[in-house]
Amino acid sequence: MEKQITALQISHILGEDYPRGWVESLIEIPKKEKFGDAAFPCFALAKSMRKSPAVIAGEIAARLKHPVFDSVEVQSGYINIFFDRAFITEHTLNQVLEDPGAYGSHTFGEGKNAVFDMSSPNIAKPFSMGHLRSTVIGNALANLVEKCGYQAVKVNYIGDYGTQFGKLLAAYTRWGDPKVVEEDPIKELTKLYVTFHEEAEEEPALIEEGREWFKKLEAQDPEALLLWNWFREASLQEFDTLYEMLGVDFDLTRGEAYYTDKMEPVIQQLEDKGLLEKSEGADVVQLDESMPPCLIRKSNGTTTYATRDLAAAIDRYQSYPFEKSLYVVGNEQTLHFNQIKQVLKKAGFEWADRMEHVSFGMILQDGQKMSTRKGKTVLLEEVLEEAVDQALMNIKEKNPDLMNPEETARQVGVGAVIFHDLKQDRRHDIEFSLEDMLTFEGNTGPYLQYTHARACSLLRKGGFSPEDSKTAGGDPESWSLVKMMRAFPEVTASACSTNDPSKAARYLLDLGRSFNQYYAKSKIIGSPTQQENLTLVYAFTVVMKEGLRLLGMAAPEHM
Known part of the structure; x- marks a missing residue:
């Protein structure tokens, strides 16, 4: 409040060429109390006013009066302002005591939705330190937007689809033991996933086998679906234990697989708008020169992470018309996020500009990225x-x-x-x-x-x-x-x-x-x-x- 009052007073003295917002941006909080509770440097005014900063400071200080100011001093081109301590103390304490839970609240988000894509662990893998950041950053931001009046919608967008699950299905059918998996599902499935990548280095044909299993999953093959559902439920149970420890809950837990039947309509929309192009047998959307085309459907007919994210974004806006949609995902996803946003904008979805990538760095171990496939992770x-x-x-x-x-x-x-x-x-x-x-x-x-x-x-x-x-x-x-x-x-x-x-x-x-x-x-x-x-x-x-x-x-x- 005092900063705004100070800016308003100085702006009024200077005239309409110096708006309050500009003045407020210059006000500093001195590191040492002997220089006041707020300070306004006059150096930026010297050229336009054709006077020295010290003279300007003196002229402004002579006219600067308000009940909240105790005293005003001029020093080396600065106006140092001391507030009335008794008034400020009483006013602050009364604000806190009036409604303790509401202190620090705002209403600028009132009536608006803020949707969060956060946490998003992958099924059949342990919840590693790598997923901690998305979870706790997203949770804190959701609390903050609610403090500012928004309705927060926390979505746990589970990684339960894609070629990596084809690899896991291939690994399980080759080396898995149902009894061992039953005893400790996540630990054993992780071992199988690591084994797959180790063996694939010696036997490259395994990669194609993984792709075929994912095609089966997309085609709703009964065996693939049965195994996938088992892996998914075991994972969600383990995740819930950790979320309870962290004190984090969600308004919606929804995996990529939820969008299986929602991707084709999105692809059709892109086709109808003339955005889809063929590239080496695959379907892509061309973007501006700063980024590569967005891959929508691979040459073998399978969908991509981008296809599912497009369907998810559209579904979220339809379910929770948002003022902002925050994707709390790592820095390495910046290109992917920008591609998704550009595709949606080209497709005519004006709300795409309300999507924000809340990026974050990685948690490193010995300077290296943690990796489940290499068996290098901290639980x-x-x-x-x-x-x-x-x-x-x-x-x-x-x-x-x-x-x-x-x-x-x-x-x-x-x-x-x-x-x-x-x-x-x-x-x-x-x-x-x-x-x-x-x-x-x-x-x-x-x-x-x-x-x-x-x-x-x-x-x-x-x-x-x-x-x-x-x-x-x-x-x-x-x-x-x-x-x-x-x-x-x-x-x-x-x-x-x-x-x-x-x-x-x-x-x-x-x-x-x-x-x-x-x-x-x-x-x-x-x-x-x-x-x-x-x-x-x-x-x-x-x-x-x-x-x-x-x-x-x-x-x-x-x-």
């Missing part, structure tokens, strides 16, 4: 279990009398894994390191959860009840914390608009540090202002808990 279930075990050891060591330590360890361990991912810029690759992920100090999820629990402990010790809140304030020790809490609505809006949950994660680290500095410097309980202090602490727990919830993490009150 998410094992990572989560180890994280929970280590959290339990830490809890028993530091707080042996804690009630229900297993549940707290689950919240902390899973939270550590989620936060380690979300604090990163999603576009960058992440080197897998269990040691870094499970460090319970520094810029980690457990640090935030412990800070929240510490604040809850203070509230219990002081016998605080929200009904006894007193919002007077403005003391120097609490100012940084108040400003951080004040920034929460701006952070949620920005993280939503830019599809970047790391903004929320990094904000929570700053918020946690501000609270711990306040805790270290202030006598919270036993001071004449105890009730005001505890009101501030309570407001902090509200914001931290909600911030963690948006990231998909729990906020334990005891640790």
